[in-house]
Amino acid sequence: MVENNSASPDNPPKRFLRLRQFLGDIPLLAWLFGGLISVLVEQQIGESLANLLGLPKIPVLFGFMIAMKEPLLLPGALAYVLVLYVLTIVLIGKITARPFNLMAAKMMQWPIAIPVLLHLVVLYASMHFWADISLYRELTLKLTLIAIMLTLSLNIINGYMGEFSCSHPGFMSLGAYGASAIMVLFFVNDRLFGDAILPEVLGPLFFPLALILGGIVAALGALLIAIPSFKTRGDYLAIISLAFMFIVKSLFENLQFLGGARGLKGQPDLANLPTVFIWMVICVWVINNFVRSTMGKALNAVRDDELAAEAMTVDTRRTKMVAFLFAAFWAGVAGGLFAHTVRFINPNTFGVQRLAEILAMVYFGGLNSVYGSIVGAVSLNLLGEMLRPLALFKWIIIPLLLILIMIYRPTGLVAFKEFDVRKLIQPKRKPEKEV
Amino acid sequence: MPLLQVENMTHYFGGLRAVHNFNLEIEPGQIRALIGPNGAGKTTIFNLMTGIYTPTEGRIILDGEDIVGLQPHVVASRGLGRTFQNLCLWRHMTVLEHVMMARYSRLTYGLVGAFFGTALRNREEAASKAKAMELLDLMDIAHLADQTVINLPYGAQRRVEMARALASEPKILFLDEPTVGMTPEELDQMLGIIRTLHQDLGLAIYLIEHRLKIVMELCERIQTLVFGEVIAEGSPEEIQNNPKVIEAYLGKEAVH
Numbered sequence: 125m126v127e128n129n130s131a132s133p134d135n136p137p138k139r140f141l142r143l144r145q146f147l148g149d150i151p152l153l154a155w156l157f158g159g160l161i162s163v164l165v166e167q168q169i170g171e172s173l174a175n176l177l178g179l180p181k182i183p184v185l186f187g188f189m190i191a192m193k194e195p196l197l198l199p200g201a202l203a204y205v206l207v208l209y210v211l212t213i214v215l216i217g218k219i220t221a222r223p224f225n226l227m228a229a230k231m232m233q234w235p236i237a238i239p240v241l242l243h244l245v246v247l248y249a250s251m252h253f254w255a256d257i258s259l260y261r262e263l264t265l266k267l268t269l270i271a272i273m274l275t276l277s278l279n280i281i282n283g284y285m286g287e288f289s290c291s292h293p294g295f296m297s298l299g300a301y302g303a304s305a306i307m308v309l310f311f312v313n314d315r316l317f318g319d320a321i322l323p324e325v326l327g328p329l330f331f332p333l334a335l336i337l338g339g340i341v342a343a344l345g346a347l348l349i350a351i352p353s354f355k356t357r358g359d360y361l362a363i364i365s366l367a368f369m370f371i372v373k374s375l376f377e378n379l380q381f382l383g384g385a386r387g388l389k390g391q392p393d394l395a396n397l398p399t400v401f402i403w404m405v406i407c408v409w410v411i412n413n414f415v416r417s418t419m420g421k422a423l424n425a426v427r428d429d430e431l432a433a434e435a436m437t438v439d440t441r442r443t444k445m446v447a448f449l450f451a452a453f454w455a456g457v458a459g460g461l462f463a464h465t466v467r468f469i470n471p472n473t474f475g476v477q478r479l480a481e482i483l484a485m486v487y488f489g490g491l492n493s494v495y496g497s498i499v500g501a502v503s504l505n506l507l508g509e510m511l512r513p514l515a516l517f518k519w520i521i522i523p524l525l526l527i528l529i530m531i532y533r534p535t536g537l538v539a540f541k542e543f544d545v546r547k548l549i550q551p552k553r554k555p556e557k558e559v
Numbered sequence: 560m561p562l563l564q565v566e567n568m569t570h571y572f573g574g575l576r577a578v579h580n581f582n583l584e585i586e587p588g589q590i591r592a593l594i595g596p597n598g599a600g601k602t603t604i605f606n607l608m609t610g611i612y613t614p615t616e617g618r619i620i621l622d623g624e625d626i627v628g629l630q631p632h633v634v635a636s637r638g639l640g641r642t643f644q645n646l647c648l649w650r651h652m653t654v655l656e657h658v659m660m661a662r663y664s665r666l667t668y669g670l671v672g673a674f675f676g677t678a679l680r681n682r683e684e685a686a687s688k689a690k691a692m693e694l695l696d697l698m699d700i701a702h703l704a705d706q707t708v709i710n711l712p713y714g715a716q717r718r719v720e721m722a723r724a725l726a727s728e729p730k731i732l733f734l735d736e737p738t739v740g741m742t743p744e745e746l747d748q749m750l751g752i753i754r755t756l757h758q759d760l761g762l763a764i765y766l767i768e769h770r771l772k773i774v775m776e777l778c779e780r781i782q783t784l785v786f787g788e789v790i791a792e793g794s795p796e797e798i799q800n801n802p803k804v805i806e807a808y809l810g811k812e813a814v815h
Contacts (some may be wrong), residue, residue, distance in 0.1 A: 281658065410674045418666060418687065419673040419679060425649050425660050432647035434631035435609060435640075436729050437664035446670065466716050538649055 127224035150217040153243060153551045154224040158213035166208055167253055177204050187532035188510035221552075228551040239549050248401055262397055266465045268505040269404040270458050275452035275485040276411050276497040282483075283539075284415055285447050286427030291365035292482050293456050294372035295342040297474035299456025300463035301336035301382055304391050305462070307331065312390050316383060317475040324392070331394045335403070335460040341450040342456025344371065350448045354441060354491055368535055369479065376471040387470025388463075403461055407454050412494050412543050414450065422446050426541060432551070481508075490536030492542035500536065527546055560585045560623065562763055563608075563639075563731055570607055570787075578787045581617070581767075585731060590757055590764045592774045593796075595784035596807055604784070605733050609641055618620030622730065636664035640729025642720045644736045644767075648708045654719050655704040659684075659689035661726035665678035694722040698752065699733050703776045714745040721752060725760075731755065734766040738773060746773070750764060753777060775799070783807065 177200035183190050184208070187201025191516045231239035239509065255262040262334060281289040311327045349368050353361040362380070364547035377385045414420040419542045422443045433440050463469045481504070487501015504522065511518040564655035565583040569576070577600050582810040585591055593601050607614045610631040618803050619626050626634050637640075640661075650783045651658060659728060665670075666687070695701040698718040708719055717737065724732055737753065750773060756762045757777075766775045774781055775795040791801045797802055 259687070356745055371647065408571040413676040414673050417668075417676075418663060418684065419668075421652065421656055421660060422663055424652055424656075426651035429632075429647045431611065432643065432649065433660070435643075435647075436661040436723060437632050437636040437637050439630075439632050439663075499560070 127423065130296050130382045138477075147217075149225070149552050151224050151228045152549050153228060153239075153246065153369060154217045154220045155482070156246040156250060157224065158216035159218055160246055160253070161216050162209055163250050163253040164210060167256065168258065170208065171515065173208065174204060177201075177206060180440040182257055184258055185264065185506065185510050188515055190345070192511070192513035195520040202479070209477055225395035225551040228549060231547075232550060240545055242407060243549055244405060245431060248398065252397060253402065266395065266397060266507070267401045267462075267487070268502055269400045271456035271482075271485060271501040271505045271534055272460050272498055273454055273461075275489060275501040276408060276494060277451040277458065277487075278482055278486050279491065279493070279497045280451040281290040283488055283493070283496075284420070284423040284427070285444060286361040287444075288359070289365045289448070289451075290362055290479055290483075291346070291368045291372075291452075293476075293478040294365075294369040295345060295452040295455035296459035296462065297340040297372055297469070297471065298345045299335075299338035299459030299476070300469050301338075301376060301388065302341035302456065303334040303460030304388050304463045304469060305382060306334040306337060307392055307394070308388065308390055311392050314390050315525070316381060316388070327392050329463070330401070331392075331464075335355035335457050338460035340422045341455035341461065343453040346449045346452030347445075350445050350515065353507070354444045354448070369474075369476075373471045373474060376474075380551050385471060387473075391464045391467045391469075393464070393467065395461050400461055400465065403457065406497070407457070408463065408494065408543075411450075411454065412545075415494070416542065420447075460505045484522070487536055488529055489527055490533075490541070493536070493539050495541050496536050498537040499538050516540050561585055562622060563765075564618075564620040565608065566618045566620070566654045568604075568607060568614045568619065570603065570612060570616075571613045576787055578607065578614070581784075581787075581789060582727035583666060585763050585765055585783070587763055587779075589755070590753075590766070590778050592778040593767050593779045593784055594764070594769070594771070594774055594781060599784045600787040603782055603787075604733060605661070605767065608634075613728055625757065629809055632664065633722055635729075638728070638730035639733065640724040640727050640731070642717075642724050642735055642737060644739060645721075646662055646716055646720055648716060648720060651707065653705050654695065654700060654711070654722075655708055657686050657708060657719055657723045658694055658726045661723045662687045664727070691722075691726060694725050695757070697725075699721045703756050714741065714748070717741070717745070718752070719747065720728065725756070729762070731763040731778065734764060736769060738768070738770060740795045746770075750776065773800070 139188070147320055166182070174180075174182050179190060179197060183204055186196075187205050191198040191201045198468025211395055228239070231242070251265060255265045274296065278289065278292050281287050283411050305317075307327070308314050310322045310330060311320050311324050313319050314515055343378050349361070350362055351509070353364045376382060415423070422433065422438045422440075425436070426440050428444055430440055459474075485500040485504045486497065487500075488504055489498070507522065507525075508518065514521070533539070561584040563583065563585040564582060568578060568581040570578040581589075581604060593604065595601050603612070606612050608619055609630050610626065610633070615629050617627070621634075621637055624637070626639075629637075649660075650658070662671060665706070666683055668677060668680040669684050671677065672683075672734055675740060679806045691700060692704065695704055698721060700718050700722065703715060708716060711719065714717055722735070734753070738749050741749060753764065754764075754777070766774075766778075778795060780787050781795055781798045782795065783798060783801070790803045790807065791798055
């Protein structure tokens with residue numbers, strides 16, 4: 125399956141060649157710009173367009189929810205998505221492809237940070253206006269961004285390092301409780317912790333610090349696992365980490381000063397969309413830097429042949445420890461953000477079901493790949509939300525999908541692909557000219 | 560003073576004596592070989608010297624320092640490069656990544672550089688890449704730099720392994736049966752490569768080999784190992800005519 129992956133960019137399947145040729149010359153910036161315009165249009169005319177198509181209100185998640193509840197509205201919802209998103213984005217992307225290609229060519233000569241920031245600003249703007257329509261959209265978006273962080277951090281261990289770790293919900297809860305405890309203690313009048321110690325104004329300044337501390341708590345927890353389990357290889361880590369997850373869960377169930385089984389609530393509302401977005405971007409940036417460096421690639425060497433890695437001067441034990449703690453740190457940060465997004469956590473939030481979700485996102489999206497983690501987290505998270513009206517059937521459809529993926533692409537959708545920002549934002553030409 | 564000196568190295572696996580009183584001296588720039596029938600303990604000796612196993616008794620002195628008990632990656636970064644008998648390549652990595660990986664111990668940018676992509680990191684990675692490309696050129700596989708190793712033919716994989724071993728800039732190169740399973744052409748090319756390493760780079764080489772032809776052509780001194788003990792040591796001619804060696808290889812009946 126790996127051979128297929130590495131070969132596919134050179135000889136793309138014939139089926140989509142037309143579509144490829146039609147869309148291939150649109151640079152990323154034009155896509156993002158098209159997205160931005162389409163959400164702006166939605167803000168202006170979405171309501172009336174929805175009415176026109178016989179929908180009760182703007183479809184929140186691409187019409188899925190409406191269609192699930194009332195199948196008769198499906199054509200309307202479909203038309204809405206087609207007109208407002210697909211057509212608008214493609215049309216604008218196609219029209220602006222030329223100027224944006226010229227711009228991209230020019231920007232490639234500047235320091236890479238400038239075009240990247242520009243792309244991120246446009247991306248954020250379109251997310252912002254999209255989420256502006258309803259609170260539900262905003263919440264879904266924030267949880268999706270957090271899911272990207274969780275998936276990516278687990279991919280370091282399960283994908284890049286090739287171990288199997290089950291303790292991510294544990295790390296997440298350590299981070300969530302750590303960050304929440306700090307924020308509630310300092311900034312909230314609360315029954316558990318008493319009056320606020322610092323004025324509320326300082327909250328936003330302290331928040332990043334609290335998140336980082338939460339991450340460090342999670343990394344310390346990871347150290348407890350790493351010391352015994354990295355002496356050997358194999359299933360050892362899976363078992364220890366699973367045990368760790370349950371230990372942490374029952375620890376928080378019994379720590380009364382953190383609310384015990386009732387949970388901890390009242391986190392200040394600081395994890396707004398820009399904050400979560402910025403943390404997600406930092407997380408992706410740092411992890412991508414790491415896995416593309418020789419120090420990070422040492423993880424792959426350890427996975428594929430540890431003995432050879434040692435013989436080639438790689439300090440395998442340190443490599444494994446660092447990666448494990450690093451992954452736990454980001455799981456902790458994501459946990460802190462999660463706690464401040466939903467503003468209520470209890471130990472049950474971080475149980476086996478959460479583990480299953482994160483693992484599914486990692487293996488669905490693709491091992492050893494930043495792209496894969498993003499694809500996996502976004503698709504499964506949105507799918508989960510879209511299928512919510514189906515209630516129980518959701519838990520039949522998603523696992524079924526996962527099984528199919530495992531059969532036809534055993535390493536996931538976009539596995540073993542390097543995330544190269546330069547390639548992503550460079551100007552695009554028609555695919556036929558490349559050959 | 561010899562570059563590598565092994566004194567009375569003995570190793571037991573549980574109650575089994577795998578290596579007994581092994582002695583070795585390698586001078587800078589020397590090529591020596593270790594031959595012996597299957598199961599004689601040749602690879603075990605490599606693993607003992609490179610730190611994968613710790614010898615039960617004996618001393619191993621590399622460049623004046625005792626390396627017994629050091630972790631394999633430390634031994635490797637002190638200047639003991641090696642290849643493996645069964646090609647221990649990393650199946651998902653490209654050729655270039657393989658060679659760059661062996662320069663791991665020379666990187667100084669640390670975790671900060673790895674996480675935040677500092678200027679120092681970019682410089683070091685670029686230098687490492689340049690060095691790696693040089694070695695790939697030397698091995699004639701520079702055009703394969705971006706290929707994943709499992710897609711390569713066997714001979715090319717051997718070269719990748721050789722380039723990787725060289726990238727750690729060893730003082731001594733241990734080659735564990737470098738020509739096993741090769742076609743006659745590939746074999747000739749490999750001989751050429753080993754000669755280049757020896758003559759042009761002045762590298763000391765210690766190799767395990769089955770084919771006497773290669774050993775006879777390349778080496779100045781040969782040791783013969785049988786059941787963990789060196790039964791004969793000397794120049795290729797001496798070894799070739801040594802009755803004990805003939806006995807070990809061909810059995811007693813053949814000697815008359």
